[in-house]
Amino acid sequence: MAEGMVEGRSRTGNAPPPWRRKAVFLGGFAIYFAALWLLWETPAIYPLKIFVVMLHEISHGIAAVATGGTIDKIVLNQYQGGACHCPGGNAFITLTAGYLGSLLWGVAILAAAGARRIPAQLPVLLIGVLVVGLTVLYVRDNPFGIAFGIGFGLVMILAGRKLGDGVNRMLMTTLGLTSCLYAILDIKSDVLDRPHLRSDAAMLSELTGVPTTTWGIIWIAVAVAVSLFAFGRAYRAA
Numbered sequence: 755m756a757e758g759m760v761e762g763r764s765r766t767g768n769a770p771p772p773w774r775r776k777a778v779f780l781g782g783f784a785i786y787f788a789a790l791w792l793l794w795e796t797p798a799i800y801p802l803k804i805f806v807v808m809l810h811e812i813s814h815g816i817a818a819v820a821t822g823g824t825i826d827k828i829v830l831n832q833y834q835g836g837a838c839h840c841p842g843g844n845a846f847i848t849l850t851a852g853y854l855g856s857l858l859w860g861v862a863i864l865a866a867a868g869a870r871r872i873p874a875q876l877p878v879l880l881i882g883v884l885v886v887g888l889t890v891l892y893v894r895d896n897p898f899g900i901a902f903g904i905g906f907g908l909v910m911i912l913a914g915r916k917l918g919d920g921v922n923r924m925l926m927t928t929l930g931l932t933s934c935l936y937a938i939l940d941i942k943s944d945v946l947d948r949p950h951l952r953s954d955a956a957m958l959s960e961l962t963g964v965p966t967t968t969w970g971i972i973w974i975a976v977a978v979a980v981s982l983f984a985f986g987r988a989y990r991a992a
Contacts, residue, residue: 779989786931802929803834804902805885806856806936811838812888813855814954818843828892830899849958853941857977860933861984867926868988874922875914881929882910934981938974945970 793799808830815825815838823843830836840848866877889903913925945955945966955969 776989783931783985786928790932790935799932801902801906802932803936804830805906805929806860806933806940807834807836808885808888808899808903808906809856809859809933810852810937810940811836813851813859814838814848815840815892817848817851817855821847823848825892827894827896828888828899829896830893830902831896832898836899845961846958849954849961852954853937853973854976856933856940857937857980860930860937861980862930863926863933864930864984864988867923867930874919874926875917878910878922878925879914881926882907882912882914885910930984934977934984938977938981941970941973941977945973 790799808828811828811830815828818838818840819825821844823840826839826841828836828838838852863877863881866872867874884907885903886907889900889907893899893903913922917925941955944951944953949956949966949970953966955966955973958964958969959966
């Protein structure tokens with residue numbers, strides 16, 4: 755018993771101090787953000803963007819089904835666009851769920867990346883299975899979307915099966931942060947920069963009478979607040 759206590763103190767003593775862990779976290783985040791900024795328009799980030807678009811459309815579908823509607827099909831295109839054909843349900847909730855849904859997916863993935871009690875391989879495998887399953891069930895009349903969904907999902911399944919815990923946590927952190935950041939940039943691009951587009955905010959404006967730009971500002975404010983909360987939580991846990 756005494757021997758076990760000595761071993762426990764030794765392990766604690768060898769652990770890096772909190773300030774160093776937080777410094778490593780901040781340094782890693784700065785490197786990630788800089789790389790994402792520099793590579794944003796390159797093929798390296800392109801699959802991550804399409805993945806977030808898929809989360810956006812899935813969120814519309816989930817909201818529709820949860821409020822009594824159905825999902826007819828999901829479409830993804832190579833220009834980082836998509837659509838979810840989901841008749842029925844509550845139109846207000848369904849339209850709101852797209853941008854904010856992809857944001858919440860990002861927060862959930864980040865939380866899974868920081869959950870040290872769960873092997874990182876498990877959520878990566880689940881993401882892969884989910885993407886493949888949803889592609890098979892709902893992506894229709896869309897060769898690009900089908901190929902992307904199956905391919906991306908299989909890569910995630912392979913990563914979960916073959917790569918170590920540290921690499922999978924890094925992968926989830928990248929997916930989560932990109933989802934949060936892209937949700938903010940997507941709202942700005944679709945709603946504030948190009949308010950004439952037939953976006954979720956434009957359709958919500960027709961439904962509620964609230965201007966498209968107002969919905970964009972509200973969604974960006976929510977997205978920034980949620981992203982800062984997620985970042986603060988990850989920093990405190992570092």
